[in-house]
Amino acid sequence: MNYSVAFFTILIKEIRRFTRIWPQTLLPPAITTALYFLIFGKLIGDRIGLVHGVSYMDYIVPGIILMSVISHSYSNVVSSFYSTKFQRHIEELLVAPVPNYVILAGYVCGGIARGVLVGVVVAGISMMFTHTTILHWDIAAAVFVLTATLFALAGFINAVFADSFDDISIIPNFVLTPLSYLGGVFYSVAMLPGIWQKIAQANPILYMINAFRYGMIGVSDVEIELAFAMTGGFIVFLTALSLLLLHKGIGIKN
Amino acid sequence: MTALSIQNLKKTYNNGFVALKGVDLDVQRGDFFALLGPNGAGKSTLIGIISSLVNKSSGSVSIFGHDLDKDTVAAKTCIGVVPQEVNFNQFETSMNVVLNQAGYYGIPRKQALQRTEQCLRQMELWDKRDVVSRRLSGGMKRRLMIARAMVHSPRLLILDEPTAGVDIEIRRSMWEMMQEVNKQGTTIILTTHYLEEAESLCRNIAIINNGQIIEKSAMNSLLSRLHTDHFVLDIARPLSAAPIIEGYGIALSTDTVLDVAVPKSHGLNRLFQALSEQHIEVLSLRNKSNRLEQLFLDLVQ
Numbered sequence A: 001m002n003y004s005v006a007f008f009t010i011l012i013k014e015i016r017r018f019t020r021i022w023p024q025t026l027l028p029p030a031i032t033t034a035l036y037f038l039i040f041g042k043l044i045g046d047r048i049g050l051v052h053g054v055s056y057m058d059y060i061v062p063g064i065i066l067m068s069v070i071s072h073s074y075s076n077v078v079s080s081f082y083s084t085k086f087q088r089h090i091e092e093l094l095v096a097p098v099p100n101y102v103i104l105a106g107y108v109c110g111g112i113a114r115g116v117l118v119g120v121v122v123a124g125i126s127m128m129f130t131h132t133t134i135l136h137w138d139i140a141a142a143v144f145v146l147t148a149t150l151f152a153l154a155g156f157i158n159a160v161f162a163d164s165f166d167d168i169s170i171i172p173n174f175v176l177t178p179l180s181y182l183g184g185v186f187y188s189v190a191m192l193p194g195i196w197q198k199i200a201q202a203n204p205i206l207y208m209i210n211a212f213r214y215g216m217i218g219v220s221d222v223e224i225e226l227a228f229a230m231t232g233g234f235i236v237f238l239t240a241l242s243l244l245l246l247h248k249g250i251g252i253k254n
Numbered sequence B: 001m002t003a004l005s006i007q008n009l010k011k012t013y014n015n016g017f018v019a020l021k022g023v024d025l026d027v028q029r030g031d032f033f034a035l036l037g038p039n040g041a042g043k044s045t046l047i048g049i050i051s052s053l054v055n056k057s058s059g060s061v062s063i064f065g066h067d068l069d070k071d072t073v074a075a076k077t078c079i080g081v082v083p084q085e086v087n088f089n090q091f092e093t094s095m096n097v098v099l100n101q102a103g104y105y106g107i108p109r110k111q112a113l114q115r116t117e118q119c120l121r122q123m124e125l126w127d128k129r130d131v132v133s134r135r136l137s138g139g140m141k142r143r144l145m146i147a148r149a150m151v152h153s154p155r156l157l158i159l160d161e162p163t164a165g166v167d168i169e170i171r172r173s174m175w176e177m178m179q180e181v182n183k184q185g186t187t188i189i190l191t192t193h194y195l196e197e198a199e200s201l202c203r204n205i206a207i208i209n210n211g212q213i214i215e216k217s218a219m220n221s222l223l224s225r226l227h228t229d230h231f232v233l234d235i236a237r238p239l240s241a242a243p244i245i246e247g248y249g250i251a252l253s254t255d256t257v258l259d260v261a262v263p264k265s266h267g268l269n270r271l272f273q274a275l276s277e278q279h280i281e282v283l284s285l286r287n288k289s290n291r292l293e294q295l296f297l298d299l300v301q
Helices: A003-020 A027-048 A056-086 A090-095 A099-125 A138-159 A167-183 A192-200 A206-217 A222-250 B043-050 B070-078 B096-102 B109-122 B138-150 B166-184 B195-201 B219-223 B269-277 B291-300
Strands: B003-010 B020-030 B032-036 B058-063 B079-082 B156-160 B186-192 B204-209 B210-220 B228-235 B247-252 B259-265 B282-287
Touching: A003 A056, A003 B096, A003 B219, A027 A056, A027 A099, A056 A090, A056 A099, A056 A138, A056 A167, A056 A206, A090 B079, A090 B096, A099 A138, A099 A222, A099 B079, A138 A167, A138 A206, A138 A222, A167 A206, A167 B096, A192 B109, A222 B195, B003 B043, B003 B186, B020 B043, B020 B058, B020 B186, B020 B204, B020 B210, B032 B043, B032 B166, B032 B195, B043 B058, B043 B156, B043 B186, B058 B070, B070 B079, B079 B138, B079 B210, B096 B109, B096 B138, B109 B138, B109 B166, B138 B156, B166 B186, B166 B195, B186 B195, B195 B219, B195 B291, B219 B291
Parallel strands: B032 B186, B032 B204, B079 B156, B156 B186
Antiparallel strands: B003 B020, B003 B058, B204 B210, B228 B259, B228 B282, B247 B259
8 A cells, every 4th residue: 555645645734734724823023033133132132242153143043943844843743643633534544544653743744834835934034134144054954854853752642642632832932931941042051150150951851952053153061962862862762752652543543 | 246345343442442442343345334433433433444544452343354554555545535524625626635545545646637527427526626725615625635545446435424403405416416426336425413324225224333233234124123104294274282092192292283193003094094084184294313323323322
C-alpha cells in the first residue's frame, strides 16, 4: 500500500487548516513580534548599546524568531490533534490502514510547516527594523527545522494526554512561555549573576536559541555541538514516546 | 467464504466492566446481517473492536480471511464503518470529508476524486459537495458518513444505527440505498433499534445481551418461532367489556379498541367469525407491534 498518499493527505489537511484560519494563526505573531522589535529592539535597545559586539536589535532577532517557531509548531499540533480527538474524527484514521508513524509524521510535519511559515513571517517583519545578514545558513536552517520538529512532537504528546481544552493550554502558558523568555531571547546568559548562569543552563530552549543565534549572527553562549546533540536526543526520545503512545492507543482508544 | 469471523472475543474495560464475555460470530459473504441488542449489551464494543477503535482483551477477528492482528492492512482495507454518532470534521466540506478518507486508504488523488463523486452521487449529496459539513441536515450527515465509509469500496460495510433520529421518509430512502449497496455485492452488518428495519432488510440475525450472543439464526427461521401475533382491532360500536372467545386473549383497550392475541394455530378467520356472531363489527385491523420486537423482548428479558 502507498502510505505517501495518506501522509500527504494528513499534511495538506493540516496546512489547509492553519492557512484557512490565518487571522488566528499567522497574523498575531506578526503583530506581536513587530511590537517586540519596536519596543525592545528600537526604543529600549538603542539605549542598551552592544551585546557581544552586535546591536541589541540584532541580538534579539534570532531569539524572537525561534520563540515564534517553538510556540507555533507546538500549538499547531496540540490544538489540531486534540480537536481531532475531541470531534472524534481521529476514528477516520484509526479505521483506515494508516500506520502510526504515518499519522505522527503527518501531524508533526503540519506543525513544522506552521512553525517554519511563522518563523519566515517574523523574520520578514524583523527586516523592517534591521538588516541582519545570516552568517551560517546551514546551521540556522538546521536549528530552525529541528526546533520546530521537537516542539511539534511535544505538542503531539500533550494532545494525546489532554482530556480538555484546559489541558492543551497549560504547558504552553506555564512551561513553554517562561522557558522561552528565560532562554536568553532578550539577554546573554553572561549577564546573569553566578548561580543563575548555572540554572539557566538547565533550560533546553537556551541551547536552541543560542545555536540559532550563532547561525544568524555568529554569537552564542553555548557549545553548538551540545545544542545539536541535545535537540537531536530530545527528538529521538519524543518520537519513540509518541509511537509508543499511538501503539498502546493511550488517549485515543478504549 | 466468511466475511467476518469472530472467535472467543473478550473485552474488559479498565474500570473492570466486562463488555464481551467470549463472542463467537460468523457472517457470510454477501449477507445483510442484523446485530441486535439492548443498550449496553456490547454491540458498540464489538463493532469498535472490529473497526480497530477499541483494543480487545483476547480472542480473534478476521475479515475475509485476514486476521486483524497479523494481516492488519488487508483486514482494514476490507471494512467500511458508519458509526452511531457524527465523527467527521465539521469544518470540512462534504467533498473533503470523503476525499480525505480516500487518501487515508492510499487511493491516488485522481481516482479518489472519481470515487468521491460516485459515492456522493449515490448518497444524493453531490449538490452539497461544497457545503461545510456542519451545515448539513441530520439525514444528510448520516448519508455523508455512508458515502465516506464506501469511498474505498469496502467488501464489508458496518452500519451502527445508521437511521437513528432521521425521519421516516429519509429512513426509507436510506433502506433503498443500503439494499442497493448489498445487491452490488457488499456484505452489510446492521445494528439498529428499529426492529422493523432489521426485519425488512436483513437475512440473518444475531442478538447480543450482557456481552454474549444469545441468538443466531436466519431471520425467517427466527420469526417462524413466533407462536402468537398481536393485533389491534377498531370496532364500530362501543363495548363495556371485552368479548370472550375461546383460544384468543382479548382485552378492551378503549371502548372501541380491542387488543387481541392470536395464536398461529387458530388464525384470524375463526376470530372474525366469532366476533361476527357476537354482532361486533370490525372497522380496521393492524399489528400491535413488530413481530421481531416481540421475539427480541422475549429473548433479552
